[in-house]
Amino acid sequence: MTKNRYWRLDRNPEGNDFDSALSLVDGELPPLEDGQVRIRNEYLSMDAGTRMWMGPREDGYQPPLPLGQPMAGLAIGRVTESRDDRYPEGTMMRAFGQWADYSTIVPDEAWAVALDESVEDIRDHFGALGLNGWTALHGLQDVIGIGEGDILVVSAAAGATGMLACQAGRNLGARVIGIAGGPEKCSFLVEKIGCEMAIDYKNEDVAKAIRGFGEKPTAYFENVGGEILDAVLPNMALRGRIGICGLVAGYDLDEPMPGPKHFDKILMNRLRVEGIFIPDVPERGPALYETLLGWLREDRIFLPFDETEGLDNTLVAYNRMMTGKNIGKVIVKL
Numbered sequence: 001m002t003k004n005r006y007w008r009l010d011r012n013p014e015g016n017d018f019d020s021a022l023s024l025v026d027g028e029l030p031p032l033e034d035g036q037v038r039i040r041n042e043y044l045s046m047d048a049g050t051r052m053w054m055g056p057r058e059d060g061y062q063p064p065l066p067l068g069q070p071m072a073g074l075a076i077g078r079v080t081e082s083r084d085d086r087y088p089e090g091t092m093m094r095a096f097g098q099w100a101d102y103s104t105i106v107p108d109e110a111w112a113v114a115l116d117e118s119v120e121d122i123r124d125h126f127g128a129l130g131l132n133g134w135t136a137l138h139g140l141q142d143v144i145g146i147g148e149g150d151i152l153v154v155s156a157a158a159g160a161t162g163m164l165a166c167q168a169g170r171n172l173g174a175r176v177i178g179i180a181g182g183p184e185k186c187s188f189l190v191e192k193i194g195c196e197m198a199i200d201y202k203n204e205d206v207a208k209a210i211r212g213f214g215e216k217p218t219a220y221f222e223n224v225g226g227e228i229l230d231a232v233l234p235n236m237a238l239r240g241r242i243g244i245c246g247l248v249a250g251y252d253l254d255e256p257m258p259g260p261k262h263f264d265k266i267l268m269n270r271l272r273v274e275g276i277f278i279p280d281v282p283e284r285g286p287a288l289y290e291t292l293l294g295w296l297r298e299d300r301i302f303l304p305f306d307e308t309e310g311l312d313n314t315l316v317a318y319n320r321m322m323t324g325k326n327i328g329k330v331i332v333k334l
């Protein structure tokens with residue numbers, strides 16, 4: 001039997017203490033069942049949303065991962081064995097698999113896709129062309145309805161989803177204000193990503209900085225929640241639109257996040273607030289992909305990678321993302 005190391009979720013993590021909650025264990029690959037595909041993982045995607053699956057909450061958009069099971073996550077790799085004719089041995093794929101040497105998946109339950117290998121950097125299937133890119137563009141086009149002349153605020157703007165939302169917003173005609181932690185990230189957003197202004201929420205008063213922009217934001221792509229939402233919400237323009245993509249500030253709470261302080265501004269300023277969730281709109285995938293691929297080829301969108309090497313260092317990478325050490329997309333190269 002082939003050996004397969006995998007990360008097992010032993011207990012629900014407290015805060016960012018992932019070392020006590022997950023362990024790397026040695027396993028063996030069982031024979032494939034009908035309909036299953038086996039992928040030799042080459043890259044793992046670190047996604048902030050997976051922090052919710054590690055907790056005990058039953059009322060999220062995804063049930064919690066059972067304790068004692070392999071940690072689930074997006075992987076890119078080549079099929080080594082297949083009992084699904086659509087994905088023969090040798091196919092390069094992206095799918096929700098396991099944090100492991102190998103992912104064993106049922107393609108239709110794993111958001112699996114065969115990848116276009118003519119894309120120069122295969123890692124872009126995690127970033128600009130991946131679910132972060134799809135989420136950013138779907139959120140802006142279909143949920144928020146961004147257009148020429150909008151003033152768009154994006155939080156967690158130097159992370160994967162946020163950085164793509166900044167660039168997609170700019171490409172669709174908006175003037176963009178990014179919010180991120182630290183001066184290095186803020187300089188990057190202005191110099192490389194095309195944000196007109198970047199606010200360092202760790203060192204600046206976010207509400208005051210937004211008021212200082214001169215014109216009120218008409219759109220907000222929210223990735224964080226908590227104090228950042230409290231600073232942006234009361235400063236939105238009349239009839240502003242807010243797309244809630246993520247609430248990373250509350251993913252370790254194990255209970256619902258407290259409501260925003262300025263909830264009444266939704267009435268006073270007739271704001272529209274709506275959640276963004278890409279699995280709701282699988283039919284939008286091909287069109288989103290085409291737009292993003294066009295932008296990538298025209299150098300109108302890019303995403304740097306924060307890459308860590310080795311399956312045994314997966315928690316180092318995950319910690320970098322959850323503690324904001326990353327600029328761009330956090331991945332693990334196996």
Ligand SMILES: NC(=O)c1ccc[n+]([C@@H]2O[C@H](COP(=O)([O-])OP(=O)(O)OC[C@H]3O[C@@H](n4cnc5c(N)ncnc54)[C@H](OP(=O)(O)O)[C@@H]3O)[C@@H](O)[C@H]2O)c1
Pocket residue numbers: 046047048049131132135156157158159160161162179180181182185223224244245246247248249250276277278279321322323324325326328329330
């Ligand atoms: N709805 C969907 O379908 C969907 C899909 C993909 C992603 N998302 C959401 O998008 C957001 C970003 O996820 P990602 O995977 O792209 O990760 P990411 O942005 O690359 O990394 C997470 C970032 O969040 C920021 N952060 C972490 N804790 C924070 C806190 N307490 N307060 C403020 N900022 C904090 C950090 O940046 P700073 O240094 O700037 O703090 C960090 O770089 C998450 O909320 C995620 O759930 C949603």
